[in-house]
Amino acid sequence: MTALSHPPTIALPLQPDDVPGERCPQREVTLFRDHPLLLDSGAVLTNIRVAYHTYGEARQDATLVLHALTGTSAVHEWWPEFLGAGRPLDPTTDYVICANVLGGCAGTTSAAELGDIPVSLRDMARVGRALLEHLGVRRVRVIGSSMGGLLTYAWLLECPDLVERAVIIGAPARHSPWAVGLNTAARSAIRAAPGGEGLKVARQIAMLSYRSHQSFAATQAGQRTPGVPAITSYLEYQGEKLHARFCEKTYVTLTQAMDTFQPTDADLRSIHAPVLAVGISSDVLYPAAEVRGHAALLPRSTYWELDSIHGHDAFLMDAGNLPDVVRDFLHR
Numbered sequence: 259m260t261a262l263s264h265p266p267t268i269a270l271p272l273q274p275d276d277v278p279g280e281r282c283p284q285r286e287v288t289l290f291r292d293h294p295l296l297l298d299s300g301a302v303l304t305n306i307r308v309a310y311h312t313y314g315e316a317r318q319d320a321t322l323v324l325h326a327l328t329g330t331s332a333v334h335e336w337w338p339e340f341l342g343a344g345r346p347l348d349p350t351t352d353y354v355i356c357a358n359v360l361g362g363c364a365g366t367t368s369a370a371e372l373g374d375i376p377v378s379l380r381d382m383a384r385v386g387r388a389l390l391e392h393l394g395v396r397r398v399r400v401i402g403s404s405m406g407g408l409l410t411y412a413w414l415l416e417c418p419d420l421v422e423r424a425v426i427i428g429a430p431a432r433h434s435p436w437a438v439g440l441n442t443a444a445r446s447a448i449r450a451a452p453g454g455e456g457l458k459v460a461r462q463i464a465m466l467s468y469r470s471h472q473s474f475a476a477t478q479a480g481q482r483t484p485g486v487p488a489i490t491s492y493l494e495y496q497g498e499k500l501h502a503r504f505c506e507k508t509y510v511t512l513t514q515a516m517d518t519f520q521p522t523d524a525d526l527r528s529i530h531a532p533v534l535a536v537g538i539s540s541d542v543l544y545p546a547a548e549v550r551g552h553a554a555l556l557p558r559s560t561y562w563e564l565d566s567i568h569g570h571d572a573f574l575m576d577a578g579n580l581p582d583v584v585r586d587f588l589h590r
């Protein structure tokens with residue numbers, strides 16, 4: 259019989275908890291100081307830093323927002339149609355929380371700090387649970403879009419005792435070969451050209467999956483610079499923009515976390531919280547039929563479809579009636 263050896267605990271360096279003084283401050287707290295976190299990979303971590311935003315007065319019940327791949331906890335910057343008085347995330351009546359994910363590059367312990375330790379979506383949910391405990395929150399309504407939607411499924415499976423109801427926007431329960439393939443090509447670009455150029459190409463590949471044929475026909479026909487197709491300069495610009503605000507190690511870590519999250523149909527049938535799943539009519543990354551099909555496996559799901567020509571990113575740029583539909587479901 260072989261003896262099980264315990265992996266060494268990796269103590270990340272402690273940093274002071276930080277509460278800056280701006281209007282929507284990003285806060286930081288160090289969790290798992292005394293009790294380490296066992297990751298799905300078998301690695302054991304202490305001193306995990308979590309950077310997060312809150313909106314509204316602290317309460318024991320809250321709404322937890324889970325951000326997309328390159329999003330951040332600053333919901334007020336990327337989802338203004340959803341945050342505000344009378345909107346689905348209403349700080350005048352609700353306590354709204356959003357945390358930057360483990361392995362990201364926006365303040366929470368980053369992929370660069372983790373070295374080669376992989377992170378799973380369930381690990382991210384476990385870190386989120388610890389943050390809720392720190393904030394004194396006992397029940398949450400969860401809303402996530404894109405990667406945040408996959409992460410919402412992870413929360414429903416990992417923390418069923420905490421989740422009262424959930425909204426999943428533009429996300430399946432698990433990645434298809436198509437979605438894994440797109441991420442594989444993006445990671446190959448990063449590995450082939452480390453140091454930034456690969457990340458720019460990864461973003462170009464991803465942008466083609468975030469929009470649609472019709473969207474680009476409407477917005478990127480012709481040329482902006484003589485002799486250069488508009489779509490070419492557009493993709494190059496989007497690559498530069500991501501390079502300026504993101505980190506290639508995080509891109510690899512988070513896309514791997516998404517690709518390896520593969521709950522079974524039986525897992526999905528075990529989810530008992532009410533769920534609103536939202537498909538996007540022109541989404542080529544996560545086709546609406548796939549979003550609908552996975553949601554149909556949940557015992558208590560409702561499906562709604564956002565009609566937009568703008569593809570996957572429509573939840574960020576062409577939300578239509580979605581805020582009303584989400585508000586009615588979250589606060590039913």
Ligand SMILES: CC(=O)SCCNC(=O)CCNC(=O)[C@H](O)C(C)(C)COP(=O)(O)OP(=O)(O)OC[C@H]1O[C@@H](n2cnc3c(N)ncnc32)[C@H](O)[C@@H]1OP(=O)(O)O
Nearest residue numbers: 326328329330335336478482488489491492495571574575
């Ligand atoms: C507001 C923030 O800070 S968001 C930061 C955090 N991000 C998130 O949380 C979510 C992820 N965000 C995203 O994926 C994106 O920001 C989206 C989907 C919300 C919107 O993307 P955007 O790049 O702002 O919009 P869009 O695709 O229309 O591109 C517009 C930009 O491309 C430029 N552009 C448009 N067409 C072309 C072209 N043919 N050639 C060159 N540049 C072009 C525009 O001038 C504009 O430039 P700007 O960003 O400097 O103003």
Ligand SMILES: N[C@@H](CCO)C(=O)O
Nearest residue numbers: 326327328329404405
């Ligand atoms: N465009 C969004 C959604 C991607 O899933 C992002 O960059 O995070």
